[in-house]
Amino acid sequence: MDAKMNLSVAIGKLKMQNPVTVASGTFxxxxxxxxxxxxxxxxAVVVKGIRLQPVAGNRKPRTVEVSSGMLNAIGLQxxxxxxxxxxxxxxxxxxxxxxxxxxxxxxxEEYAEVARRLDGLGGVGALELNVSCPNIKExxxxxxxxxxxxxxxxxxxxxxxxxxLITKMSPNVPSIKPYARAAEExxxxxxxxxxxxxxxxxxxxxxxxxxxxxxxxLTGPCIKPIAxxxxxxxxSAVKIPIIGMGGxxxxxxxxxxxxxxxxxxxxxxxxxYEPQTALQVIAGIGDFMRRQGIRDAREIVGxxxxxxxxxxxx
Amino acid sequence: xxxxxxxxxxxxxxxxxxxxxxVEASRIAPLVQPGQFAHLRIxxxxxxxxxxxxxxxxxxxxxxxxxxxTVGKGTEALSRMGVAGELSVIGPLGRxxxxxxxxxxxPLLVAGGYGMAALYLLAQRSAxxxxxxxxxxxxxxxxCEAEFRALGWEVRVATEDGGAGEKGLVTQPLxxxxxxxxxxxxxxxxxxxxxLRAVAGIAAEFEVPAELSMDEQMCCGIGACLTCVVxxxxxxxxxxxxxxxEGPVFESSRVLWEKA
Numbered sequence: 206m207d208a209k210m211n212l213s214v215a216i217g218k219l220k221m222q223n224p225v226t227v228a229s230g231t232f233x234x235x236x237x238x239x240x241x242x243x244x245x246x247x248x249a250v251v252v253k254g255i256r257l258q259p260v261a262g263n264r265k266p267r268t269v270e271v272s273s274g275m276l277n278a279i280g281l282q283x284x285x286x287x288x289x290x291x292x293x294x295x296x297x298x299x300x301x302x303x304x305x306x307x308x309x310x311x312x313x314e315e316y317a318e319v320a321r322r323l324d325g326l327g328g329v330g331a332l333e334l335n336v337s338c339p340n341i342k343e344x345x346x347x348x349x350x351x352x353x354x355x356x357x358x359x360x361x362x363x364x365x366x367x368x369x370l371i372t373k374m375s376p377n378v379p380s381i382k383p384y385a386r387a388a389e390e391x392x393x394x395x396x397x398x399x400x401x402x403x404x405x406x407x408x409x410x411x412x413x414x415x416x417x418x419x420x421x422x423l424t425g426p427c428i429k430p431i432a433x434x435x436x437x438x439x440x441s442a443v444k445i446p447i448i449g450m451g452g453x454x455x456x457x458x459x460x461x462x463x464x465x466x467x468x469x470x471x472x473x474x475x476x477x478y479e480p481q482t483a484l485q486v487i488a489g490i491g492d493f494m495r496r497q498g499i500r501d502a503r504e505i506v507g508x509x510x511x512x513x514x515x516x517x518x519x
Numbered sequence: 520x521x522x523x524x525x526x527x528x529x530x531x532x533x534x535x536x537x538x539x540x541x542v543e544a545s546r547i548a549p550l551v552q553p554g555q556f557a558h559l560r561i562x563x564x565x566x567x568x569x570x571x572x573x574x575x576x577x578x579x580x581x582x583x584x585x586x587x588x589t590v591g592k593g594t595e596a597l598s599r600m601g602v603a604g605e606l607s608v609i610g611p612l613g614r615x616x617x618x619x620x621x622x623x624x625x626p627l628l629v630a631g632g633y634g635m636a637a638l639y640l641l642a643q644r645s646a647x648x649x650x651x652x653x654x655x656x657x658x659x660x661x662x663c664e665a666e667f668r669a670l671g672w673e674v675r676v677a678t679e680d681g682g683a684g685e686k687g688l689v690t691q692p693l694x695x696x697x698x699x700x701x702x703x704x705x706x707x708x709x710x711x712x713x714x715l716r717a718v719a720g721i722a723a724e725f726e727v728p729a730e731l732s733m734d735e736q737m738c739c740g741i742g743a744c745l746t747c748v749v750x751x752x753x754x755x756x757x758x759x760x761x762x763x764x765e766g767p768v769f770e771s772s773r774v775l776w777e778k779a
Contacts, residue, residue, distance in 0.1 A: 233743030237764075240520045240741065241609070253745075262759055268738045268746040272566040275738070279745045282759060425568060477739040478560060478568050480522060480609070 210494055211501045212487070214248070214468050216446045217369035217394025219303055219331045221248035221469060224502055225459065225487045228397075228450045228473030229254055229307035229333060229373070230279065231424075234293040235300070241480045245301045246487065248469060252293065254307040254335045257315050259285040264417035269406050274425025274452070275474060276404055278418035281309065281338060286322050294326065303330025305371065309338060313348075316358050317365040324366035332368050334358060334393075337375035337400035338422070349375030349400070352383055356391045363392030371448065373397040374439070381435050382442035389443045397448045397471065398439055399432045425474040426452040433465050440466020440507060454482065456489020463505040520612055520741065521546045527604045528582060530597070535659035536589045537633065538598050540573075545581040547610045553640035554615025554709075554732055554768045557585065558740035560607040561597050571597070572737045572763070574637035574709070575611060576663075583610075586636035586662060612740055613767045616707050616730050621646040624705035624728070628652065628672075629693055629718050631710020635662045637732050638709055642670050649704075650675060650696060654689025654714070658682035690717050697725045705729065706771070716779075719771040729771035735762040750778035 212223040226249040232238055235250045244250055262282025269276050284292055289306075297304045306323055310316040316334065323329050336349035336358055348354045355372070362370055372388040374381060376399040385396055401422025406415040414420075432451025440447055449467025452474065453459050459470040475482040490502060499505065525542040533539050547557065558570040571593045573585040589595050600606070618641060619626050626649035628638045635653050642651065651667050654677040661683050667674050675692040676684025685692055689710075697704070706729035708718040715731045722729035738746035740763045748759035749766065757775045760766065 231739075231743065233741075237739075237742040241522050253743075259758075262745060262748065265748070266736055266746075267748070268736075268744065270567055270569050273568065275569065277744070277746075282745050282748070427566075474568070477744055478570050479607075480741070 209500060210491065212491065214446070214503060216331065216371060216448065216469065219249070219305070219369040219394070222302065223248045223487050224463065224469040224490065225483050226305065226448065226469060226471045227251050227476060227483060228471040229335065230277075231473045231476045234289070234297070235304070236293060236296050238476070238480055239296070242484060246484055247302050249303045249305050249330055250297065250300060251305040251307060251333060251471065252289075252297070253283060254281050254309045254338065255283045255286055255289045255319065256281070256308065256310050257286055257319055259283065259288055266415060266417050269415040271406055271423070272427060274423055274427035276406055276416055276421040276423055277401065278416045278421030280418065286319050290326065298328050305331045305333050307333040307335050307373070309335040313358050313361045317361040320362040320365040320368070324368055329368055331371055331394070332362065332366065333371045333373050333397055334362055335373050335400075337373050337377070349384070350378055352387045355384055356387045359388050359391035359393050369394040371395040371397050373400055374435070375400055376402050376431060376435055381439045385439040385443045389445050393445060395446045395448060395468075396439060396443065397450060398436045398467075399428075399451050402428055402431065424452070426454055428452050429458060433461055436462055436467050437465040437509065453486065456486045456493060459486045459490060460493055460505060463502070464507070464509045466507045466509070468503070468506050520609060521550070522607065522609045523547055524605050525608045527600055527602055527606065529602060530600055530604075532598075533586065533662065537659075537662060538587055538589065539576070539584055540587065540597065541582055541584040542606065542608070543582050544608060544610070547608060548578050548581050548583045551575050551578045551583055551611040551640065552615040553618055553644055554637055555611035555613050556767065557583070557608050557610035558612055558737075559597070561593050562606070564593055564596050567592060569738055570609070570740060572612075572740055574732070576636040576639055578640065586633055588633050609740060613763055614765060616641045616732070616768050619645045619647050619705065623647065624703050625649045627693065627696065627704055627706050629689060629706060629708040629710070629714070631655065631689060631714040632660045633662060634708070634710035634714075634732070634734075638707060639663060639666060641707060642667055642672055648672050652677070652689050652693045652696075654678065654710075656680060688717075689714065690721060693718070694721060697721065697727065701725045701727045708732065710734070712779075716776055719774060719776060722771045730768050731771050731774065732767045733762045733769060733774075735767075737763055739763070750775040
């Protein structure tokens with residue numbers, strides 16, 4: 206990396222050495238990928254969503270491959286907040302790069318309680334509020350698709366912790382702008398856009414759904430254009446930084462998200478098939494900056510040139 | 520576990536729909552334990568994205584091989600790859616079989632179709648020779664019988680159409696052998712889930728220990744995505760464990776079949 210070039214970005218108080226992180230649920234708890242590369246090269250590590258209690262997860266099949274993507278309905282299997290602290294935090298706290306912990310709950314109180322517990326841990330980089338998982342009946346998505354509930358969840362977590370809060374937005378709304386504003390006004394320091402898109406697949410021979418949960422979330426390159434538009438729209442509505450995600454496979458994809466208004470990007474499904482993708486994206490952003498004579502990665506953020514900005518009207 | 524771009528040394532049809540792929544993988548091959556697998560990214564498979572897992576069949580120096588059946592787009596694309604072609608491989612992955620030590624149990628291996636491949640290294644590295652029971656629908660599904668015999672193992676074959684060996688399921692000759700004695704014997708099985716379930720039932724009935732290599736659909740292969748889980752009994756009940764990480768080999772008595 207060119208010494209004169211600056212790739213660092215910030216999401217509120219969270220400092221990232223480069224704008225590239227990973228999407229919750231696609232990177233385990235970091236320790237799995239640490240077997241393949243040094244996680245300290247990332248901008249941040251984002252772990253799989255946890256709630257107060259352990260979660261068994263959904264019945265199988267839990268994922269299915271579709272054209273240029275995949276569906277998942279894992280059901281947020283996880284060890285619960287205490288299990289997470291016992292099993293995974295000793296590894297994560299030793300990393301030189303920040304850890305963003307994705308949290309969820311079935312009630313506003315539960316979100317706040319998990320936030321409070323993790324605040325007390327010391328050394329957590331940020332909390333990502335999952336208000337948009339499509340695969341859990343009792344919690345998650347309902348908070349992301351109701352502006353009032355969304356405001357209350359974010360506000361409750363804001364009271365519970367001084368850690369940076371990043372709200373992970375649902376794509377499943379008519380317009381993302383009021384939701385983005387609600388998260389910002391309630392104290393969110395950043396937005397993650399987007400979560401997976403509700404979807405399904407059918408086995409015509411057996412006439413059965415291909416997922417045990419019947420429906421799931423679509424991710425991978427096939428959702429990139431959708432995610433990009435959501436980022437662009439939200440960026441026009443809020444001042445807080447956005448972490449853009451949805452089907453990023455290479456640096457060009459990541460730069461598109463940044464031009465649409467994302468301050469940082471997250472690699473998701475690509476981790477499953479090319480674990481080194483995030484590292485290639487970091488290197489590729491540097492190459493692009495060098496080629497274009499860009500000194501600071503933040504110059505790319507929102508650099509999209511649009512002659513008719515009517516799409517940005519409410 | 521290592522990610523490595525490997526070079527194809529050979530990729531030839533074995534018989535029928537079965538192929539043998541040999542790759543030069545100097546960083547992976549020496550690490551392989553019996554029952555582990557390799558996760559292959561097959562080029563030119565778009566719009567499919569995910570890697571495909573394959574049990575490791577044989578290891579020789581810096582090379583390892585897999586025995587695969589063309590069952591879909593991924594394996595068909597793989598079968599068209601030629602010598603010197605390159606693949607990205609992550610491996611060796613998973614927790615394999617417990618290799619019998621000198622003076623330990625006598626292994627009885629149970630294989631369904633290409634499940635035979637996952638048992639070869641175990642047979643090769645086991646301190647005691649045993650019997651391998653192999654089943655398939657027809658003669659063409661009985662693989663690498665000669666390789667096991669070359670190791671000095673006894674091979675008992677069953678086919679559903681009677682085209683080779685005994686007519687019927689692989690569990691028949693297994694049951695016959697266990698009725699003659701169970702003392703000091705241990706089962707090791709790899710094959711389709713219904714066969715594994717039957718072997719688990721037999722192991723419980725005859726009170727013999729058994730290790731099963733579970734056949735689950737896989738996604739990341741390294742423990743992150745939680746796709747390939749199986750319900751495993753724990754002290755406090757049960758939990759979903761990962762076939763790619765805690766498995767693919769599980770103790771038969773720990774699998775909670777009612778939830779599987």
